[in-house]
Amino acid sequence: ASVVEHTFVVRQVKMTHLCKETLATVVNGQFPGPAIEVTEGDSVTVHVVNQSPYNLTIHWHGVKQRLNCWADGVPMITQCPILPNQNFTYRFNVAGQEGTLWWHAHVSFLRASVHGALIIRPRRGASSYPFPKPYKEIPIIIGEWWDIDLLKADWGIKQHVIDAYFNASTINGKLGDLYSCSGAVEDGYLLDVEPGRTYLLRIINAALFAEYYLKIAGHKFTVVAADANYVSPYTTDVIAIAPGETMDALLVADADPGRYYMVALPNQSPLPDPQSPTLITRGIVQYSNKQRAADGGGRPSSDIPVSPEMPDQHDMITSFYFHGNLTGLHHPQHLEVPKHVDERLFITLGLGSICRGGQSSCKRSENNESMDVATMNSFTYQQPAVATPLLELHYYNTDNRVLSMLQELPDKPPRVFNYTDPALIPPGPKEAKLEPTSKATIARRFRQGAVVEVVFQGMAILSSESNPMHLHGHDVFVLAQGEGNYDATRDVPRYNLVNPAVKNTVFVPRLGWVAVRFIADNPGIWYMHCHFGFHVSMGMVALFIVEDGSIVDTSLPAPPADFPTCGHDHNVMSN
Ligand code: C2O
DSSP states (O other): OOOOEEEEEEEEEEEEETEEEEEEEEETSSSSSOOOOETTTTTEEEEEEEOSSSSSSSEETTTOOTTOOOGGGOOOHHHHHOTHHHHEEEEEEEOOOOOOEEEEEEEEGGTTEEEEEEEEEEETGGGSSOOOOEEEEEEEEEEEOOOOHHHHHHHHHHHOOOOOSSEEEEEETTTTTTTTTTTGGGSSSSEEEOOEEEEEEEEEEEEOOOOOEEEEEEEEEEEETTTTTEEEEESSOOOOEETTOOOEEEEEEOOOEEEEEEEEEEESSSSSSSSSSSOOOEEEEOOOHHHHHHHTOOOOOTOBBBBBOOOOOOOOHHHHHHHHHHBBBTTTTOOOSSSOEEEEEEEEEEEEOOOOOOOOOTTTTTTEEEEEEEEEETTOOOOOSSSSSSHHHHHHHHHHHHHHEEOOOOSSSSSSSOOTTTGGGGGGGOOOOEEEHHHEEEEEEETTTTEEEEEEEOOTTTTTOOEEETTTOOOOEEEOOOOOOOOOOOOOOOOOSSSEESSSEEEEEEEEEEEEEEEEEEEEEEEEEESHHHHHHEEEEEEEEEEEESSTTTOOOOTTTTTTOOOSSOOOOOO
């Protein structure tokens, strides 16, 4: 095992897309940022140099950070943010994990431009993959281009003063030929393939706003891993990928040599906003051919790329089946699903209303007095007002202060009703029938080693979106999913306890539910949240605290010696 070292200089650079020059906050001048490529068991050292005007942290999405919660990168939970003109070095290792993960800023909406791939290859080499050794490995990062300031967009959404929306979808930072001011096929992402070869696409959804359907005309994918866990090979012509998820898929260049569009289509829930634009992006898969090489590599102009037939932009069913078809692959690193459960949680994901002042009920008629928030069991998350990160307070057990700040996330919602009744789907935000909600730093504490089962129930009152729920520091077994309301009597017997997919970001289907199980074996304070950026802004977050029960949690080592200290401005949002 070796040490892989990177320096990330985060600063604003001018980038021009859609005929407009925008100041984009990026790493090393690149969008997306640099890929970190390591071998399982390596140590990773990243020197972050913050030359941006923002407080910053970097989260290593999906890295378990075993006994290393300090490196998890959540502002004011695991660390003080890196202030402008300050530096901090993250150190962690990737033992016991292989596949595609990624890294991103964990402050407000900044992750839309501050992100990149984190690729972990097996120690025994590429021929030890549980699938044919690929000729090449290609990262495919689906993202968004925003031409307004990302922090302002986040603030505007939270305050309901701007209806911020991204301006284009991207593949590896390229907008493609469907946008004005790009226009040429060559402005999209180009993947050159050789006939007959097999490529491993390492696909990441780094977008804030949308799940995507990805297709390549004339080709099929074989999905072999998701969230850096191998899955049973699953052949499909469409990949559905929600924000935060990664999918590794084999692509065999077995079509007639030519040019084929690779299309990423944002999949949006049918309601409440049928007007939101469909911001498709497309690139090209092109076969190298000898004739072209003889012509000096120029592309024949008559060669019009073939287009794939895409699902409807409001089709949520294809995604439901795609996710339901993923099962885990038996493999040396494969873990058994624990058969007993110590703690059970049933969490409804919804939309609630609170008063701007924080009270739980105010007259909806006093228009601006209430605001819509995202909820879990009728609580919406409030970032604690602390001058020291919670994990430090917890580690040093400073006067039990952490405990006094937390509100326990209840085991179940305050009332039982038909959560997915279509009659509850709000026709518009104003008329929505919202649950009364309280705002608090919601958290659950688990004894180290406890087996926890969580059922996430989507609700119609969340304008019927799907929710990619992400847990830091752990992977979860995905036992079952279903449409409508979860019913333990009917659904527990359907649990897959044999070969469930293992994920860090679990897809909760629109108007449906998903059941997961995990072992809370990693001491620390871990963010658990929806990976849609606007759901985080609106409070769909809870803290999962794993502790060994003794007064001072001895299993978590002390914070790194060069840990940042907090400045005076603690008012950072985490995302
Ligand atoms: Cu990828 Cu808490 O995030």
